[in-house]
Amino acid sequence: MRNIKLTIAYDGTNYKGWQLQKNGRTLQGELEKAIERAFGKKCRLYGSGRTDSGVHAKGQIAHFKTAGKLPVKKIPIVLTSLLPQDIQVVRAEEVPFDFHSQFDAKTKHYEYRIFCRKTRDPFIERYAYRWAYKLNLSLMKKEIAALIGEHDFKSFQAADKSARGSVRKIYSARVTKRKQFIIIDIVGNGFLYNMVRNITGTLIEIGRGYFPPGSMKKILKMKDRTTAGPTVPAKGLFLVEVKY
């Protein structure tokens, strides 16, 4: 038996999220089917975490155990060839038998893309949230810094409660402008359900002047979801990297 770690990229638009479901195509489901075809045996694939319906990934991590003989170097090309065109197995590595993609994850990096334009672009629409109005970029840059460090992120957590509580450590949080996009990059030791999307919604409220300067810090302290901004759409969110 080998333990295989996969790095996976996907366009999440046409999936009901990562996790296996009774109804609807999921990323885990498609990947498990491809693994079964490649290795001749059903096996469970464990992801570093779920991504929601419509969320994309450049570097999702997952692992599975197999007695199959396929050389590790060939796994990415074989699995990708068995997968729909919106999923790619970027890398495969053999890892120690006790490696676990979820429990061993040290940091995750998420990116949220805001497309700053009045009009739709059909080639970008799937991969960013379009915002047609003015945003105060330098204020957003300042405000996001309040997230860095260990905090209780209850204000940015969706109704679902996490078994691990709502304290997380954020290592870096940045707002940058690239061409017509405002990109929000956040690296942390873990994220609550909808956390990045709620933070982004709050940053937009600040950037457009609806929430006053200093709001990010205040909202964090309130530990109350109703004080934060709205949840922005899934389509702008990318899981960029998971580190171990």
Place this chain on the structure above:
Amino acid sequence: MRNIKLTIAYDGTNYKGWQLQKNGRTLQGELEKAIERAFGKKCRLYGSGRTDSGVHAKGQIAHFKTAGKLPVKKIPIVLTSLLPQDIQVVRAEEVPFDFHSQFDAKTKHYEYRIFCRKTRDPFIERYAYRWAYKLNLSLMKKEIAALIGEHDFKSFQAADKSARGSVRKIYSARVTKRKQFIIIDIVGNGFLYNMVRNITGTLIEIGRGYFPPGSMKKILKMKDRTTAGPTVPAKGLFLVEVKY
């Protein structure tokens, strides 16, 4: 009554091409529905030409006649808001009553994108044809020049015959490399069915060394479809611009 000219961009992946069909979503169908909702009355939309299932457009042109009062400046935003997210009405102009988007078209510019990489990229897969092997770029650049001028393009025409015959004039034809892409740009006074896709397939056969140098000129002279390369997939093709 006004005659309205529209410039339209679309991601063609999820459509059965431009032209109205009994079964299946088409671009003309979606646009006519949006026009009916915006102007309160069914009307026929005439495109500059069909694009096939899966072909994209940055600047498709179409026109329709309406007695509706919606100011021309508001048409793009109103129609776009009534359209699926993969279609955008980029511009609207009032044009002389006898303007016809198909019959008055002087030149069309098509672009074909080849993505030169061994491995799939799920974010590019919809918008380019991936080619994993070596291509001789400088040879492709030379060979494509044979197309410039007025020629009988029968060798590059799909089985369907055009009522206008198979002579067309090509004003410019270029192969360029941009990052990991090889881009083929062709501007002409008209194109036969599958012509750009068959030219690209032929260029790839030349670039990979399967057809010898000089083939483009020879194939053109043969006026025989079986001498040319294969038809490359629709997903790499973009209608860039139509000029009048």
